[in-house]
Amino acid sequence: MDGVGDISVPQLGGLTPLEKAKTPNLDRLAFGGALGQHIPVATGITPGSGPGHLALFGYNPVEYLVGRGALETVGIGFELRHGDLAARINFCTVDSTGAVSDRRAGRISTEKCTELVDALKSISVRGVEVLIEPVKEHRACVVFRGPMLSDSISDTDPGLEGEKPLDIVAKTSGAEHTVDVVNDFIIQASGILKDKTPANGLLLRGFALYEEIPTLVSRYKLSPAAVAIYPMYKGVASLVGMKLYPSEPADIRGQINAARKALKDGRDFVFLHHKYTDSAGEDGDYTRKVAEIEKFDSALPDLLTCGFDVICITGDHSTPCPMKLHSWHPVPVLINGGPQRTGWSARFTEKEAAGGSLGTFKACELMSLLLAAAGRLGKFGA
Amino acid sequence: MDGVGDISVPQLGGLTPLEKAKTPNLDRLAFGGALGQHIPVATGITPGSGPGHLALFGYNPVEYLVGRGALETVGIGFELRHGDLAARINFCTVDSTGAVSDRRAGRISTEKCTELVDALKSISVRGVEVLIEPVKEHRACVVFRGPMLSDSISDTDPGLEGEKPLDIVAKTSGAEHTVDVVNDFIIQASGILKDKTPANGLLLRGFALYEEIPTLVSRYKLSPAAVAIYPMYKGVASLVGMKLYPSEPADIRGQINAARKALKDGRDFVFLHHKYTDSAGEDGDYTRKVAEIEKFDSALPDLLTCGFDVICITGDHSTPCPMKLHSWHPVPVLINGGPQRTGWSARFTEKEAAGGSLGTFKACELMSLLLAAAGRLGKFGA
Numbered sequence: 001m002d003g004v005g006d007i008s009v010p011q012l013g014g015l016t017p018l019e020k021a022k023t024p025n026l027d028r029l030a031f032g033g034a035l036g037q038h039i040p041v042a043t044g045i046t047p048g049s050g051p052g053h054l055a056l057f058g059y060n061p062v063e064y065l066v067g068r069g070a071l072e073t074v075g076i077g078f079e080l081r082h083g084d085l086a087a088r089i090n091f092c093t094v095d096s097t098g099a100v101s102d103r104r105a106g107r108i109s110t111e112k113c114t115e116l117v118d119a120l121k122s123i124s125v126r127g128v129e130v131l132i133e134p135v136k137e138h139r140a141c142v143v144f145r146g147p148m149l150s151d152s153i154s155d156t157d158p159g160l161e162g163e164k165p166l167d168i169v170a171k172t173s174g175a176e177h178t179v180d181v182v183n184d185f186i187i188q189a190s191g192i193l194k195d196k197t198p199a200n201g202l203l204l205r206g207f208a209l210y211e212e213i214p215t216l217v218s219r220y221k222l223s224p225a226a227v228a229i230y231p232m233y234k235g236v237a238s239l240v241g242m243k244l245y246p247s248e249p250a251d252i253r254g255q256i257n258a259a260r261k262a263l264k265d266g267r268d269f270v271f272l273h274h275k276y277t278d279s280a281g282e283d284g285d286y287t288r289k290v291a292e293i294e295k296f297d298s299a300l301p302d303l304l305t306c307g308f309d310v311i312c313i314t315g316d317h318s319t320p321c322p323m324k325l326h327s328w329h330p331v332p333v334l335i336n337g338g339p340q341r342t343g344w345s346a347r348f349t350e351k352e353a354a355g356g357s358l359g360t361f362k363a364c365e366l367m368s369l370l371l372a373a374a375g376r377l378g379k380f381g382a
Numbered sequence: 383m384d385g386v387g388d389i390s391v392p393q394l395g396g397l398t399p400l401e402k403a404k405t406p407n408l409d410r411l412a413f414g415g416a417l418g419q420h421i422p423v424a425t426g427i428t429p430g431s432g433p434g435h436l437a438l439f440g441y442n443p444v445e446y447l448v449g450r451g452a453l454e455t456v457g458i459g460f461e462l463r464h465g466d467l468a469a470r471i472n473f474c475t476v477d478s479t480g481a482v483s484d485r486r487a488g489r490i491s492t493e494k495c496t497e498l499v500d501a502l503k504s505i506s507v508r509g510v511e512v513l514i515e516p517v518k519e520h521r522a523c524v525v526f527r528g529p530m531l532s533d534s535i536s537d538t539d540p541g542l543e544g545e546k547p548l549d550i551v552a553k554t555s556g557a558e559h560t561v562d563v564v565n566d567f568i569i570q571a572s573g574i575l576k577d578k579t580p581a582n583g584l585l586l587r588g589f590a591l592y593e594e595i596p597t598l599v600s601r602y603k604l605s606p607a608a609v610a611i612y613p614m615y616k617g618v619a620s621l622v623g624m625k626l627y628p629s630e631p632a633d634i635r636g637q638i639n640a641a642r643k644a645l646k647d648g649r650d651f652v653f654l655h656h657k658y659t660d661s662a663g664e665d666g667d668y669t670r671k672v673a674e675i676e677k678f679d680s681a682l683p684d685l686l687t688c689g690f691d692v693i694c695i696t697g698d699h700s701t702p703c704p705m706k707l708h709s710w711h712p713v714p715v716l717i718n719g720g721p722q723r724t725g726w727s728a729r730f731t732e733k734e735a736a737g738g739s740l741g742t743f744k745a746c747e748l749m750s751l752l753l754a755a756a757g758r759l760g761k762f763g764a
Binding site for chain 1: 389390396398419421423424425426427428429430431432433434443444447448449450453588702704705708709710711712732733736737741742
């Protein structure tokens with residue numbers, strides 16, 4: 001449950017959404033399992049979604065940095081290679097002065113986006129291969145493939161309407177070549193787009209050099225699968241070697257079906273991503289966050305019939321409704337299955353988690369607890 | 383109390399042995415002291431006895447690796463030197479085909495073992511000194527002393543009866559010389575043993591290169607003592623500079639007498655090892671584990687008369703009865719003495735420990751808490 005952790009919400013009588021929600025199924029799992037809480041990155045540090053998930057999958061997010069551009073690109077099924085430079089494209093509307101009048105070009109359709117991307121495929125930049133793919137609505141991805149690329153360059157997205165796109169700047173020496181490459185691309189793209197409507201410009205952001213990281217297959221001898229709906233989470237799952245299973249329909253029921261199929265295929269680890277707790281938190285909508293938790297809870301019995309030996313329920317970070325933002329607060333963790341100290345808690349809440357038998361640990365240590373619970377780890381030393 | 387931590391035992395109504403046991407003396411110590419829990423090696427990682435104890439004594443067990451062969455050798459009073467290669471010997475019975483028919487040669491007497499060891503003392507291997515000592519019953523130790531030895535070699539013990547002893551293999555390049563040395567020893571030993579009965583063969587395992595580690599004397603300015611009954615624990619205690627005090631009789635009463643003597647001798651730290659909680663856990667015998675905890679509890683008043691300023695009660699790891707194995711679960715810790723937040727808990731249990739004032743910490747940090755409680759640590763910075 002993305003962003004599941006929260007803080008006291010005055011409008012809920014000082015309770016958190018997890019405390020407020022009616023969760024009979026989570027309650028049962030909590031009583032029969034063990035609770036604890038994880039620190040996503042480091043004490044007091046608020047993680048983005050990328051580091052948050054990498055940490056859950058066992059990667060110290062300070063050591064394994066993967067930029068958003070790379071995550072989204074991988075998330076649409078693009079096979080990045082070591083050294084590729086990926087970035088996110090927003091098609092936008094620019095006015096006659098060159099200022100951005102709509103950063104999303106009225107959220108053009110995905111079909112329209114695909115047409116524009118096809119037009120941009122004629123671009124050729126010396127010394128690199130340019131690969132462009134549509135994502136959704138006004139969003140696309142570009143990948144520059146070639147030697148000596150750097151992601152130490154600034155975005156062109158001004159972040160505000162009424163401002164002109166920014167010039168790309170090298171943030172470290174050695175990135176000048178990349179600035180030239182990207183500028184060449186932007187000039188050609190602007191020429192191609194200038195007479196289109198409503199999307200007559202483009203903004204680039206989230207430059208990320210893709211560096212291969214060891215997968216869950218090699219690190220943990222797992223055969224992992226992911227059932228996620230949003231590209232970003234598909235991306236991070238894919239990066240660490242999870243096979244993506246499509247969810248039909250694209251909701252929790254479809255995700256559970258996909259999880260079941262993954263297990264039948266012999267997969268022994270499934271990451272199921274429930275986005276909406278985070279979205280509600282970002283909107284500050286505590287009533288909806290309570291409802292999303294309850295919706296997840298009501299889907300749990302179906303998930304439990306899939307036949308997992310060990311189930312873990314947690315989030316990549318907290319997204320407290322009163323903050324409308326990701327936060328640094330510890331995230332509650334529930335592990336049901338394997339040998340555990342059980343019967344300690346009758347609820348899955350932040351408070352019960354803080355006093356749980358698993359204690360407080362770093363998110364990147366969670367995989368060890370799961371593998372241990374599943375009997376997958378040997379003994380250290382004699 | 384070795385392996386004291388446990389998990390919910392269904393046959394105990396979901397309680398752990400610590401929860402089930404009647405422990406009036408531990409309860410009093412808990413109420414007047416502080417509780418917490420330690421992680422032996424790392425989250426989710428199950429430690430062997432060596433790393434588990436090294437961690438308790440303040441050594442990061444990932445940094446200080448000591449193999450079982452070295453621990454057992456030191457445990458019988460052998461003074462290992464830096465660079466020595468130690469291994470465990472099992473005298474065994476081999477049949478006419480060369481297969482191992484009894485890995486323990488019918489558990490020959492210690493006297494018989496000593497005779498065999500004496501016979502093997504005639505062995506001479508070029509370039510190294512070979513030192514052999516009996517341990518107990520069919521078990522002995524061998525130490526190879528010489529330059530350039532490696533412990534990256536495999537065991538000869540097939541682990542199963544009906545199989546032939548395995549060939550020794552170098553696991554890293556550079557270990558070939560050691561393979562030659564050990565093979566030379568095995569060939570000579572096999573020749574000497576071949577007409578004996580019932581022990582007409584030998585198996586080698588647990589090769590461990592001894593690398594000196596800084597002692598508690600130098601690290602903590604302690605004058606430490608150990609009262610342990612089993613060679614393995616004497617070994618690890620000896621390695622870190624503890625003086626071994628013999629226990630007469632070889633039980634908890636004898637150990638307390640020895641602890642008292644150590645204090646009288648001016649020793650200011652005593653490690654008392656209570657083995658039987660672990661043995662009961664390994665056997666899955668929850669009733670016996672409860673009884674062993676109660677037996678330890680009933681000996682406590684006598685221990686308390688020794689005059690310790692600070693008493694700590696914990697284990698090197700958990701050995702949950704339902705698992706019959708060491709495990710990764712946090713281990714409860716009780717510290718009584720020194721300035722503490724007291725009165726939090728009326729029991730010494732896993733659950734009280736998880737919510738105790740000492741929090742959750744790494745085992746190798748425990749010594750700092752004990753030294754602090756004893757007023758032995760200064761202030762960091764001005």
